[in-house]
Amino acid sequence: MLSITIENLTFSYPDCSSPALHEINLTMEAGEFIVITGATGAGKSTLLRSINGVIPHFQPGTLQGNVWLDGATPSGRVPVARVSAPQLARFIGSVFDDPEGQIVSPIVEEEIAFGLENTGVDPAQMDGRIAKALADCGISHLRHRATSSLSGGQKQRVAIAAALALAPKILVLDEPTSELDPDGTEAVLNVLSELNKNHGITIIIAEQKVTLLAPLCDRLVLLEKGRIALQGPPRQVFLHPHIFAKLGVELPAPARLAHALVQEGVLPPFDSPDAPPIPLTVEEAFTLSRQLL
């Protein structure tokens, strides 16, 4: 079990007057599915980078506070800054928003093997691990393809498979479906949900659009200029449409419909005791509307 505790984390990039993250305090339990959202520049990627160790191991800047990993070593909690990058890679898998910048090998199979080799996985195990990671991402058929011939969406799934092959406890993903079509997006989200539910892998994902993620996640964290504006289960966070509007983050359509129904006077306000839960899916929004007719 590996949990993360972020304590008073402030980080500034070099030559930037204001910090990208400002006194962040956040705990992420083992097995949670957490979505980080917010407008461009809110600090989503910086927060992910301080969890997976890119900050401070590779990214220069000024760091105050700590990101603690609890359960990584028998000796109790350790700060990410004191765990070497190769060791972190055994616990925390990362998928970035630009798959082209992440993929280094000419052939898909080699790309998946790359991380396994670097972390000293027994060659006898490799074939099975590669096959499973590709199958879990629905891309077994791409195993022998040239990475340069893949579409953006296929590359994103290869990047996820490469991270998965290392059997991480935590997966950190920065907009992993930005270039995927709806089928591909659904496939990737199903993979993440399955890894979370059945394998207990902690999922931490940064996204601009939370419509599809809301029904899957335990917690939404809404960032505003490097600070946490709002966090909690999606049904609670969606009770504050004005904060979403103020931060320029789109509230998903099912929740917007519910708020519009309150405006129309056919649903009680969501802060009243007899209010129904806010719908997260089209199905829930349909059921709620149906009850009013």
Added chain:
Amino acid sequence: MPAKLTGRPLIEVRQLKHTYRSGGEALKGIDLTINTGEMIAVVGRNGAGKTTLTKHFNGLLRPTAGTVLLDGQDTAKLPVAQLARTVGYVFQNPDHQIFHERLFDEIAFGPRNLGLRGDELTARVDSALKAVDLTEYRDRDPGDLSRGQRKRAALASVLAMETAVIILDEPTSGQDYQESEQIMEILRELNRRGHTILFITHDMELVQEHAHRVLLIDDGKLVIDAPPQELFRQEQALTSAGLRLPPTAELEQRLAAFGIHSDAGTVEALATSIARRSSRIIARDSFDENCSGGVAACQ
């Protein structure tokens, strides 16, 4: 301003086929006419042929068979430099088109090739930078910008060309909600001024809100060519092409069986329609407010 064009269709695609050297048949015979002033969304799954199709409109790809006429002229016989004056193309990956070390020079590259110099060139570049909200980065290295900002920089470099046709491959991916709205507003404004806009997207909400016409491409074929509302009524075709209804359209369709009708495509319009049919009124006088249009409004 759009270049002067004749009364002919702007783009005419006849039996267009394209086979890549690797052997894949990406387009399997497409027929299509695009007129000046249209705002068109091109949708379909990854690998359906959307990008392959649109790259034929500015000569980045040449037909394996069939023809593409631009303003009546066969694009296969026009040099790319000439096509570039009429058709601007914003790639999905901004790093495929950004190569200068100063943002100003990046944006100025195209207009310079058109022969613009001095104040005219500066004005053209600055106005494009302003449109995409990157003025403060004018003298910076585009490499220092975020991916979302680099995408807007790529858009600015095409805006600065002021081509009659602008094609954008996934213009809003990696942009936040406000930035997406801003980009779409720029495109709508260009469209109002007479530019023809084609954008490739996976975002069906974007299609619903901004496109007048949608081309659904699947497996190298044009499957549906219709306005968004009509496309959304063909859910089966949409799903089998790997797409989904936008949530609002899905709600509209499921509620239609209960007498809820709203073609406005917004959840607010949907809520108003539900309230009119609802017998359950929580707030005191909202029913009267809803019925202020008379009895007819309450039916």
